[in-house]
Amino acid sequence: MYLSKTDFREYVQCSKCLWLKKNNPDLYIRPAISEFDQKLINEGYEVELAAREMFEKGILVEGSNEEAATKTQKLMESKASPLFQATFITESGLLAKTDVLIYNEFADAWNVYEIKSSTNINKNGSDNHIYDITFQQVVMNKVGVSVEDSYIIHLNKDYKKNGNIDLFELFSITDVTDLVKEEYDNIESEAEKAMEFLTDKDVDLNSCSCLYSSRRNHCSSFKVLNQNVPDYSIHDISRISAKNLRLLIDDLIMNIWDIPEDFKLSPNQQKQVELEKSQVPEINTKSINKTLEELEYPLIFLDYETYVSAIPKVEGFSPHQHIPFQVSIHILHSRTELTHHEYLADNIENAPVGMIEFMQETIPDKGNLISWHASFENTRNKQIAEIYSQFSEFLLGLNDRTFDLETIFKDDYRHPGFKGRTSIKKVLPVLCPEFSYKDLEIQNGTEAMENWNRIIFDKELEESERSKIQESLLKYCELDTKAMVKIFKHLLEI
Ligand code: SF4
Incomplete structure (x- = not known):
């Protein structure tokens, strides 16, 4: 049995979980990989490939773990460098695959680089990047490789796309040699303990x-x-x-x-x-009525869908910054008159601008905007206003007129069916059980993001499939604002 860096990270998060995964896979319930998780995995790979391009003439070490370890040894004997995915296996079963390894001729040792798709270096919590790179160094030292310096390559949060991507601007390379030294003894002993724990046959499975x-x-x-x-x-x-x-x-x-x-x-x-x-639900009718009376018609129910990518794809945007690509707007002109308006971008470059221009044409100058968990839409508005100053007045004006419908369910309307939560997906089935998301092809924002990713970037996607996805996206986003209108009307009648 091998213990890789990923296994070690899982061990640090929960030793019993890793034990189950390795020793009793029938009992281990593999966490469902959401479309979003898969997107993050794909992006991690995309970031790694991009970062490798900063190192000229790199050699990728391929093959099974054992084959890669043998190849790595031979390449290192001839001081071949840089190496991508150089592989090391200790006698006790610790396994390291380093992202980039470079021979340091002054020290006659090797410099190791870990590539991360985040915009910072995590030094705490379950995804501790320093633990990761220290683990790699522990394994390398154990097989007799001398490591001089350790670096983490991560995305630069201040980078803004401006024409072709400049890799040396997009990435930051941070020297973490001293932090690795501080953690070394701890990680060395924990890695050995992890191996011992995994081979223990007597683990209590009655609690955790x-x-x-x-x-x-x-x-x-x-x-x-x-x-x-x-x-x-x-x-x-x-x-x-x-x-x-x-x-x-x-x-x-x-x-x-x-x-x-x-x-x-x-x-x-x-x-x-x-x-x-x-x-028994607890409803403060007086306070709810007062809140609703203060809202000015027409009421504009608004919901965005956004796309996030590690490497920015739109001019002016930074790594991992949300790019709005879709909006659904229901306008309640009076208590009975309702209209629906929607926009779905068909290319990424013009997605935010196209959407904001559509909103300028659609949203009346007067009336309150209504969102659920409005900080999401408001933050997007602020960020887009910074990138496209021509829309600043309009977007910040929308924020000033926005009311967050969720606040009613935090302050004045509690129901045992909400189970202590206030998300629209918890509230809607209790208040309007006849109204449901369950028949939709797209069930949540991450699925919407992933599906839009397909229609924009999958050049081999058939036209019929593309149309089907577009239709599903429109239905999903429409339901979000329609659900708000339903809940709002329910509140009017209490
Ligand atoms: S629920 Fe139990 S097995 Fe799962 S992470 Fe927590 S302690 Fe580990």
Whole structure:
């Protein structure tokens, strides 16, 4: 069994999860790879290929792990450099594939480079880049390779596309040699411990440490390892602390219904618990009516879809910056008169400009705009206003007129069916059960992004398939604003 850098990262995140994956794949529930995850993986590869172009005459080491390790050894004996994907395997099974390896003739040693598609170097958390590169160096040292300097190549967050991509502007190369030295002993001992743990046959599969963490930290195997925890449990209480979880679990309380009346929770958490126990919605009709009365007609319900790419594809945009490509607008001219307007870009270069010009023609000068979780649309408006100053007044003016419909569900409308959440996907099925996303081809924003990616960049896509995707995108975005109108009308009638 090998332990690669990716395995080691997973071990740091959760040793038991990696153990299951390696030793009991039938019990391990592989996290679903969303279209967005796949997009990130593809982009990571695209970034790596682009970064390699900065190193002339690089040699790519290919083949199985064992073949690549043998080839690497031979190439290094002849001081061939730069090497891409140079491979090293220790006797204990630690495996490293380095992104770029360059011979440093002054030190008679090697400089190692890790390529990251992020715009910064993560030094904390589960995706610690310093751990990654230190792990590589530990493996190389163990097979007798001397490493002089360590570098991380990452995207430059201040880069803005201006004509052809300049790789030396797009990427930043940061010397992390000292940080690697600081972490070295720790990673060396943890990597060996990880190998020992993975070969341990006696691991307890009846529980795991996430029993004391809130739901968002759980992996897909939580249910397998904690069979006595209900699907909706104390772990779902909004922002519940590890301390409170421990206090409850020590008293064998997993179900929200069993939480004692005098157990100390924040007011918000307390409300969630009360709602679950009573199953009676809590609606502040007076406050909701007052909020709705203050809104000025026509009401313009607005929703964007955006595209993100690691390497910017539109002039003026930076790595990972959202590029709006689609908008759906429902205009409620009066309580009964509703019109729908939509825009879907058919090329990337002109996507934001085309969309904003469409909005200028469509959106009335008066009336409130309504979005759900409006900070998303408002941030896009601010960013586009910075790039295209000719739209600045219009876009910032939209922000001034925007009302966030979600706030009503944070402050004045709570329902046990929302399960402590306020996203439109949680609220809609409770308030308007006849209205659903489930029959749509495209179910969420990341699927929309991925599908748009196909119609824009897949040159071999058949015309009929392209039309089908365009239709699905339009239906999905339309439903987002239609859902807001539905919810708004429901509020008018309470
Ligand atoms: S639920 Fe948490 S502790 Fe349990 S296996 Fe998954 S990541 Fe590890």
